[in-house]
Amino acid sequence: MYLVYKPGGSEEPKRWKYNPRKLMSAEREKLERLTDRNYSEFTKDVVAGNSLCRRALLFVYLKRDHPTTRFEDVDFAWDELTLEYSKGELVEIRAQVAETVTGEKAATVLAKLDEQIAEAYEDPDDEGKAKLPVAD
Numbered sequence: 001m002y003l004v005y006k007p008g009g010s011e012e013p014k015r016w017k018y019n020p021r022k023l024m025s026a027e028r029e030k031l032e033r034l035t036d037r038n039y040s041e042f043t044k045d046v047v048a049g050n051s052l053c054r055r056a057l058l059f060v061y062l063k064r065d066h067p068t069t070r071f072e073d074v075d076f077a078w079d080e081l082t083l084e085y086s087k088g089e090l091v092e093i094r095a096q097v098a099e100t101v102t103g104e105k106a107a108t109v110l111a112k113l114d115e116q117i118a119e120a121y122e123d124p125d126d127e128g129k130a131k132l133p134v135a136d
Contacts, residue, residue, distance in 0.1 A: 001047075002084045002121060003061060007076065016061045017123065018083065020046075027060050034059070034071060047083065054081055087120040 006013035020043040023031075028039045034056040035042055045053040058081055059074045085093070094113040101109060 001086060001089060003057060004082045004084055005058060005061075005076070005080060007080050015121070018046075018057070023060070031056050031060060051078075054083075084121060085116070087117055087122040090117045090120050 001018045003016045003018045004013045005016075020039070031037075031042050031053075032039055035045070035050075035053050037045060037053070042053055042056075046057055055074055055076070056071070058076065059069065059071050062074060063069045090113060094110060094117065097106065097109050097113065
């Protein structure tokens with residue numbers, strides 16, 4: 001999964017690979033303090049669209065690039081920050097849907113997933129089987 005930030009006026013978005021299993025302990029603890037959630041809840045809420053969790057996550061990634069960034073300074077319009085599944089993750093989701101959903105609903109969902117897979121960003125450094133972005 002990718003955290004994609006495109007502030008108003010920028011030509012190209014900034015894209016960070018978001019793998020909750022790869023964040024450092026200090027970053028995870030900071031996210032827990034900022035959002036008042038344990039890390040497992042935080043990762044689920046990020047995917048679900050919780051604004052505070054997404055802001056905290058953006059803060060962590062911006063701080064990596066700009067160490068003096070403060071949480072209070074992180075502000076964005078909703079359409080400037082998105083989460084995008086990687087091509088590998090979408091393929092994994094499609095396989096799960098194909099195994100569990102049947103009938104007309106399956107055909108509709110699979111067709112939509114096929115469109116998303118065709119348009120998804122593919123990281124040349126991706127290795128192996130994709131895992132969904134939730135920390136267990």
